[in-house]
Amino acid sequence: MITTEIRLDHESAIAHAVSVTRQAARELDLTPLLTERAAVTASELSSNIVKHTHGGVLLVQPEPVGGLELLALDRGPGMDDVARCLADGYSSAGTLGSGLGAVRRLATTFGIFSHPRRGTAIFARFGAAPSAARTGTLRLPAAGEDHSGDAYTLVETADATLVLVVDGLGRGAEAARVSRSATEAFLLDPGRPLPQAMEAIHAALRNTRGAAATAVRLPRDAAEVEFCGVGNVNAVVLDGDGPPVLMTPQPGTLGLRIPPFRRQTAPLPAGATVVVHSDGIAPGWSRAAGGWMFTQAPPLLVGLLARDHRRYRDDATIVALREW
Known part of the structure; x- marks a missing residue:
């Protein structure tokens, strides 16, 4: 399976990202629970890019050690305080929402980079067990x-x-x-x-x-x-x-x-x-x-x-x- 790239420049792309993620999860034989967790994560990551940046991409692919990986990339405003953005209930739009905190909980393995001048990169993996991400x-x-x-x-x-x-x-x-x-x-x-x-x-x-x-x-x-x-x-x-x-x-x-x-x-x-x-x-x-x-x-x-x-x-x- 090659990496599938989904460009996120309009709200209509969010549903497409969810559909592609579900299909990839099924092809990789993920459990129904992991499939739905991956789909929710795809929706959250894609929504964040569409709403808060000038566009970005979601990459959907097999995880190197088995499972599914989502990788969200943008050149948006980035985050001044990543730890705060990962807290439950935080929303940069000022509305109640679990946001990235939920993504971290849903994923088997999770990682993030963000900087106000360098944009954001987030990976979320879904597999049988957490990986060392090496x-x-x-x-x-x-x-x-x-x-x-x-x-x-x-x-x-x-x-x-x-x-x-x-x-x-x-x-x-x-x-x-x-x-x-x-x-x-x-x-x-x-x-x-x-x-x-x-x-x-x-x-x-x-x-x-x-x-x-x-x-x-x-x-x-x-x-x-x-x-x-x-x-x-x-x-x-x-x-x-x-x-x-x-x-x-x-x-x-x-x-x-x-x-x-x-x-x-x-x-x-x-x-x-x-x-x-x-x-x-x-x-x-x-x-x-x-x-x-x-x-x-x-x-x-x-x-x-x-x-x-x-x-x-x-x-x-x-x-x-x-x-x-």
Whole structure:
């Protein structure tokens, strides 16, 4: 399932957001109770954007660890006092209402960022149990497309977390098939060394239009992250509000023309976040974004990246993982 984006610029969009959320919850086999909680949350978040901002979006998608995730994004006036806005009975319109306090109670996992000059981002997850929110993902198709030519996969092993992000050349259904073939090849043996995994993907993509891809391994017992990439899928290590560390992929196209694969490493301080993304996110975002963005929880970070640095003509996929 790709991420569904609902533009919230009119009251009529609220009912659409609720309908899309209910349908997604059913496709993900959520219980009737969680489905209704998600629908109420979609209504509340969408209503807040329509009533109190100049427009925004609600993103509806599978949660990375199972379940449903809603992500509300706007560039509105933001909140001076988030804690006060989360209190039961508070309403910025001056009317009685449970508002964001109810959203926090309804969601299995909840997070918020808001600033008077930077707008608001809110995520609400609905699943069997609360999650640590150390992973954030988005998979948005290019404007006007029904398919995304990007794909990602996350794998947890006994000693590491692995992520693969693939960008099939071009757009549409054929690019989606190429990306799917790449992830299937990776998943046949995700524990092998990253250069060997990329070789397997290259072999699987021969006689196709080809793809760019980056694989990252975050070991549980090491102070560095491993990286191997070809093409325009980039990776960045964020350590608090310090300078980002860019991991540069090698030139080439998997399935067509490749260099000898090279395993790279970068320091992985405690609490650092690794972001892997396709070129639907402008590659200069880590220089243009303020340090305030780097410290956000991964679900909020990927939403803010898409809000502020997305290229709408391209498919956009982002995976953010925070070191435990």
